[in-house]
Amino acid sequence: MKNFKNIFLIFILCLTILILTGAGCAGQNQKKQDVMTTEDDTITNDNKKQNDELINETDQINDTSGIKKDEQKQVDSAMKKDELMINEEKPAGNNQNYSGAxxxxxxxxxxxxxxxxxxxxxxxxxxxxxxxxxxxxxxxxxxxxxxxxxxxxxxxxxxxxxxxxxxxxxxxxxxxxxxxxxxxxxxxxxxxxxxxxxxxxxxxxxxxxxxxxxxxxxxxx
CATH class of the missing domain: 3.40.30.10 (Glutaredoxin)
Incomplete structure (x- = not known):
């Protein structure tokens, strides 16, 4: 009977050690997962920030391109207007309708x-x-x-x-x-x-x- 008690105590002790060891490992794994999650969040935030910066730069380029296009349209319009004025002022050849004999x-x-x-x-x-x-x-x-x-x-x-x-x-x-x-x-x-x-x-x-x-x-x- 005494031997049985000793065996039972040893069993309980071993089981307790196993439980404590498992809990420690689980804690370490959870800590590692938390660290990895934090790192992933940091990487995700960095990538998002870079994407936002790229989008902003693209928007700025598009805005600048739009301004340049508008300026070019204004220049082209002014040039066409000048050409029309020159053509109106200086018709070529004898295509005028003159009233004299x-x-x-x-x-x-x-x-x-x-x-x-x-x-x-x-x-x-x-x-x-x-x-x-x-x-x-x-x-x-x-x-x-x-x-x-x-x-x-x-x-x-x-x-x-x-x-x-x-x-x-x-x-x-x-x-x-x-x-x-x-x-x-x-x-x-x-x-x-x-x-x-x-x-x-x-x-x-x-x-x-x-x-x-x-x-x-x-x-x-």
Missing amino acids: VISGKTAKLYDYNQADYEAALKTDNLIVLYFYANWCPICKEEIATALYPVFNELDKDNVIGFRVNYNDNETESSEKELAREFGVAYQHTKVFVKDNQRVLKSPEDWDKDRYISEINKALQ
Whole structure:
């Protein structure tokens, strides 16, 4: 009986040791799990922070790109507006609708002068040929018949326009007198070339066809 008690006590002691040992191991495992959980939470928070920073940087880049796109649109719009204004101010060629009578020419036309047509021509990039003419002047009559009119009939350039301007005769209008004063014209049969609103030639000499063609080509260069 005594032996049985001893055995029972030993058994109880061993069982107690096993229980205590198991509890200790469980505690250590729980502690390790807690540490690992804390580390995982830290890593997760760090990753989340990095993701948030990347998202913010991406948003900033997108915002900047949006601003640059808006600025580029404004620049493109301004450039198109400038181009339209230039095209409106400087129509190319003889595509204008002039009201004056055509004296000669099909592609390059010579008109009887009127102020509205002349002002419209100034808004183009055409070379403007002004011939100051008096109906009583024999030199004028010969020059227009043998040189001025034939040259315009033969010109195949659509960037040349001419006006026969009455000067110091009974058909001269006030706008023609003003134009003569503007260019300092003192003689009939004077030629004045205007390009881009600037006088580029003035000659009171009488010209033949070759001289007209030469001077026109030179002014267009």
